[in-house]
Amino acid sequence: MTYTIPAQTRIGHVHLKVADIERSLKFYRDILGFQVMQHYGDSAVFISAGGYHHHIGLNTWHSKGAGPAPVNAVGLYHTAILYPTRKDLAAIVQRLLEIKYPLTGAADHGVSEAIYLNDPDGNGVELYWDKPQADWPVDANGNLDMITARLDIDELLTEL
Structure with a gap:
């Protein structure tokens, strides 16, 4: 069972x-x-x-x-911090851009929009918001069909 x-x-x-x-x-x-x-x-x-x-x-x-953990070793890949709304995600992205904090990536996953960065110790951090569940992509069998597509940060910032 x-x-x-x-x-x-x-x-x-x-x-x-x-x-x-x-x-x-x-x-x-x-x-x-x-x-x-x-x-x-x-x-x-x-x-x-x-x-x-x-x-x-x-x-x-x-x-x-200590120094950062090796990249090619087991351990935590990243900590994901869920923001309540797309506008909240846009606000932190704008703050990071204003202070020139380096981003390591940005993606539209179909179910969510996310940006990626590292903390000062090299720990991965994902900042994201979830799209409404009704908008999540599904395949022909009704199974979740997540993607990794380019996130348009300029369009995200229009939320502000």
Whole structure:
């Protein structure tokens, strides 16, 4: 018998190993806008959107002063941060462009629109919004048919 996870299940938070807490806070707090909920000594900090106990934990428990993880190794590919609306995604994209923060990619996946970047430790970050489920592409059998197409960032910015 196969177990099926409940449909209401959500991923609550992610913990990232970072080399320098303050450097990471400059990215996650000062650029992306997360709120600091709690410092855990000088080795961890918990940050959130909207007052949740934490969406992201940043810690140096095994990584203080370390370099980035090798690209060709197992581990986290990226953390995906879901924005509630397309306009919210456009606003953070505009902010990143204004401060000239380097983007590593942008894509329309049919089900969502996303931009990609790296945090100061080289951890991949996806910022995205989900299109309405009724607009998701499906094949002739009704199965989800996600794509990776070019995202028109200039058109996205017309949301503002």
